[in-house]
Amino acid sequence: MTKQLVIIGGGPGGYVAALKGAALGARVTLIEKENLGGTCLNWGCIPSKIMKNSADLLLKCLEADKMGIQIEGHVSADMTALMARKDKILEDQRKGIEGLMEANGISVLFGKGKIAGPGKVSVTDAAGEETIVDYDKLIIATGTKPLNVLDFPFDHTRVVSSNDILCLDRIPASMTIVGGGVIGCEFAFIFSALGCQVTVVEAMSRLLPLPSVDESCSKLLMREMKKRKIKVFCDTVVTKAEAGDAGVSVSLSVSPFTDNPKPKKLKTDTLESEIMAVCIGRTPLSEDLGLENIGLQTERGWIPANEFMETAADNVYAIGDILGPAKIMLAHVASHEGLVAAENALSDTGTKAVMAYNAVxxxxxxxxxxxxxxxxxxxxxxxxxxxxxxxxxxxxxxxxxxxx
Structure with missing residues (x-):
């Protein structure tokens, strides 16, 4: 009997799991509320690398004389053209994924997926019409969204998220980036190269305060930022932000979260910039998913899963960023988790595939x-x-x- 595999979330974990499920002979339904490709394609890895490539090219042009190349005339970034190129690439990539789904007989439903009970998922489309899909096995791959601090006056123009920053129609004269992690540091270098005066505010004692990153790398990046005139405030938090017609005024304070026993006294307690970008991490997309209808509990919104990608609910698996920082939140990790989950959901060999995180x-x-x-x-x-x-x-x- 053909098994029905349902996957909620069409990112690099979800659509890879769908392809694996189809290859194993399942009848696969993939549910996606926005665009196929997930955060990586639409709001993360790909658009940010498109911007970085343009920034790299601009730097090379501006420093071409050092390589024996003379460029006459003014060289600058055209944000409108850059964004148009980005949008075209993303659209082509989405169409490519849609083509893969169609070619492999995978049914794609666009809408909000919610678990209605054991074996059932409801899908509500943009018109409000509901469809019920039955499943034998379910894989949850809903991912995350930017973490927003409610005290900040988000208007998506002056105070922006890491998603908003990928849609700017101009290069701001100045930018305060809140968060010196992966997202914040990548954008700091990109916009500095494009001609923006960038300031980074990080609550911990170093940039990239991640277990996977050696402190020596953080120190090197700090030196590079200073060379590029990027200002960095570590051991510092933003306590208030006020947006006005001219820009954003930011209030600073010594961080209560720092691991530095002797944080330096702040040289200033205010910053002024044209925009403020909040890049302080991601939050899980698990609300209103119907987890309570199958008795599945979260840990601060994250869904726990074991090395077989099994959750505490029968026949339900979880993969990708929805697993949270307890695992590794990377696109290629999500894809491999998708392979493991689909294999274990559908295989009858009695041997389980295992997800290993020791050498990612x-x-x-x-x-x-x-x-x-x-x-x-x-x-x-x-x-x-x-x-x-x-x-x-x-x-x-x-x-x-x-x-x-």
Missing amino acids: PGAIFTMPEVGTVGLSEEGAKAAGFEVETASVNFRVLGKAQAIG
């Missing part, structure tokens, strides 16, 4: 870029290993000097 590669697209794999030095020490470290300055290598 990651990349942070700052300038320069940061790459990670496996444990950091601190993580290895915490795990009880005797650690030896070695470092090589990339700048001394012939290849590095050749490419500038």
Whole structure:
């Protein structure tokens, strides 16, 4: 008998799970409330890399004389053209995923998916019409959205989210970025290269305060930001933001979250900029998902799953960013989790596929870029290993000097 596999969420976890499910002979329904491709394609990895590529090219043009190339005339970024190129690429990629779904016999329903009870999901489309879909196995891959602080006056013009920043129609003269994690640091370098005066405010004692990133990388990025005249305030939080016609006024305070026992006294307690971008992380999309209808509880909104991607509810699996920071929130991780979940949901071999997180590669697209794999030095020490470290300055290598 053919199994019915239903997947809520059409991101890199969900649509890969759908393809795997179809390959295993299931009748697959993929439910997506917005656009296929998820955060990675629509609001994250891809659009930010499109912008970074343009920023890199602009920097190369401005510094071309150092490479023996003379460029006459004024070189600058055209944000309208940049955004048009971005939108065209995203649309082409979405169509590509839609084509993959059609070619593999996967039914795609656009609308809001909600678990109606064991074995049933309701889908409400944009017109308000409801469809009930039965499932034998369910995979939840709803992902996340930008974490917004309600005290900030979000108007999506002066005070913007990490989604909004990908749709700006101009390059602001100045920008305050709240959050010095992956998203904040990537945007800081991109907009600085495009000609914006950038200030980064980070609550912890260093940039990229992640377990996977060695402190030496954070220090290097701090030096690079200073070279590019990007101002950085670590051990600092934004306590208030006021938006007006001229821009945003930001109030600063010493961070109560810092791990620095002796944070430096602030040189200023206010910042003025044309816009403020809030890049303080992501929050789970698990509200109004109907989890209570199958007795599935969350942990602060995140859905727990084991190494087989099984949740506490029978026949229900969870993959991708909805698992939260307890796992690894990367697109390629979500895709592999999707393969594991589909395999375990549909296979009758008696052997379960296992998701391993011990050697996951990651990349942070700052300038320069940061790459990670496996444990950091601190993580290895915490795990009880005797650690030896070695470092090589990339700048001394012939290849590095050749490419500038």
